[in-house]
Amino acid sequence: MDKLEMRHTLLAAKARKQLTWEEIGKSIGMSPVWVASACYGMNSATPDAAKKICQVLDAEPDVAAALEAFPTKAWDEAIPQDPLIYRLYEVVGVYGETLKDVIQEKFGDGIMSAIDFSMEVDKVEDPKGDRVLLTLNGKFLPYKAW
Incomplete structure (x- = not known):
């Protein structure tokens, strides 16, 4: 299978x-x-x-x-059409460079791991409409010079 x-x-x-x-x-x-x-x-x-x-x-x-079985982590590279997935794509498109800049100011030149990583999805009740709280928790991996 x-x-x-x-x-x-x-x-x-x-x-x-x-x-x-x-x-x-x-x-x-x-x-x-x-x-x-x-x-x-x-x-x-x-x-x-x-x-x-x-x-x-x-x-x-x-x-x-x-x-x-070990997966091949690949996905459709077209812009997603599902509204929820598109919004996450939009968040990365709009805020990706900002997040990269802020992360690198705090940690140095490197990346956030998606291997040593966890994620939580929580519901935050709000009288103006419930909120989605996404917590992405990845180990910082500095780039090395050699």
Whole structure:
């Protein structure tokens, strides 16, 4: 089974069981964001995590093997059409250079890791309309001179 077939299988099982990523994450002791990313095929799972995901979603062993497989982290390079994804794309387009500049002023010349990384999505209730709070937490990796 490849990552795309795995993704379809797991998303169908999630819908059939009417589970949220939060529920799945809690049941296996992992972040719901990471679990969703693994199920979408963008991260590989440890054998233990793959087994737990498959148990929660009643998936076959071949799905666990696909979860464990190392992914090719590629995505459509066209401008996204989904409004939520487009807004994230827009945030990076509008604020990317600003974030780079501010990060490098604070840390020096380098990048934020997307490997040594975690992310949280939280809901902040507000009388003017609920807010989405995204926390991106990546290790700073300085560029080296040699």
